[in-house]
Amino acid sequence: MIELQGVSKVYRVGPVKVTALADVSFGVEKGEFTVLAGPSGSGKTTLLRLLYRDELPTEGEIRVAGFGVTGLRRSKIPQLRRAVGVVFQDAKLLPGRNVYDNVAFVLRVLGTPRRDITPRVMQTLKAVGLSARAQALPAQLSQGEQQRAALARALVKEPSLLLADEPTGNLDEGMGEEILDLLREIWSRGTTILLATHRATLANQLKRRTLVLDGGRLLKDEG
């Protein structure tokens, strides 16, 4: 599902070169739940952005869900992104639209037939436990609920890969636990998950394969 070969990413800030990733190689099989652990600034977010082609690597080859990301033509990027769901630390919900519309928006922009939208949105909201909050605006939701809505938005297009960038970062322990349970449930239904977190305890708690990044280098591949 994911394959990285000798991937490096260097940012230039004026004359200064900042290495975000250095010679990273690993693979993730279809159906795996993998944790990408490391302290803040270790390169986790950069790596995720390379996977959904928000950034290009300075060196190396990346394949995601059957797409050669490095040489992917601009016109093909939407196809890659339809196969990949992304959730962030902040839910990034559209404030003027209610939960239903935030999720339905994805299907609308992807050209899903109108008759299929409501059943798919409601089914996804049910899966994340938000059916009863479909008409609520983001500001009326708790942070845990906002993250559930963001998950619903990522999942409604039925991606084969879910990239979660610190999805529990803004949540207290209880709410974080709920989101992790939800991720496990999503994974159990066949979605490949790559979860980035800076919490070492979370990685231990999940008891899944863990890739440890530090200073842009892959230090460990455990489990």
Next chain:
Amino acid sequence: MLAFLIGEAFRNLRRGGRVAVSAVLLITLSLAALGAFWVLSLNIGSAVVQWRDRLRVVLYLREEPPAGEVEGLLRKIEGVGGIQRLRYVSKAEALQTLRRQLGGQAGVVAELPSNPLPPSVEVTPAPEASTPEGTRALIQRLSALAEVEEVQGGTEWVERLAQWQGLLQAIGLALGAVLALAAILTATTATTLVLHARREELEIMRLVGASEMVIRLPLFLQGLAQGLMGAAVALGGLYFVYRLALPTLEPLLSLTLGLSRATFFTPTEIALLLGGGGLLGALGGLAAKGGRPA
């Protein structure tokens, strides 16, 4: 999908607020200016065509030829060249025409001791002699004939009218072009503001895999809608002014240009103006920059 894209375009228009309204107003102004000059030019153009068709050169003869010599005289005149048609008007026929023109006052003609009107020949120049230079040369050749007392006619004023028409067209186009450029820039600004207001939405659209077409099409449609609205308002305004001015304008046109009625745009010209408005707005929508492409 199309319903969604059109819906998004109208949401954008509402979000555009005052800038979107300004864009519509500028498109209205540019097309109203262009349209006003166009209507004027159309009417002057009709007058030019009409007067070119009616162009006659009249030869006043020194004395009335005997009936048997009229044919010969006409052949002699035709022999100077550059003549399409000619018609002899006898003194009696000229008097008859005068009576008809005087209508109720025709009685004064009866009081004349004798017929004072000269015999004449009405000459219609051939197309190649209808230019100002051609007519001038024809008049010179006709004046040289011994039987001819005086020659009247010419195309100078018709050509001056045609020059005015050209000038009006040029002013209309120049003014329209300047205002059109301003309209495109305003439509671009309106769309760019919408792009900034929607940057979170665009980010999500790109993140979930929406194609650039789906992202850009509502902006194009927004511009198109602004342009069509502007053109429709401009046409409505012009038609209103035309109807309002018609009672005053028509007698004036009849008196000065000899036009029986003032014309407005044909359906094809209306479609052209609407299309022009749509194009201005759509160009503005397409030229908008903002949001980070994938």
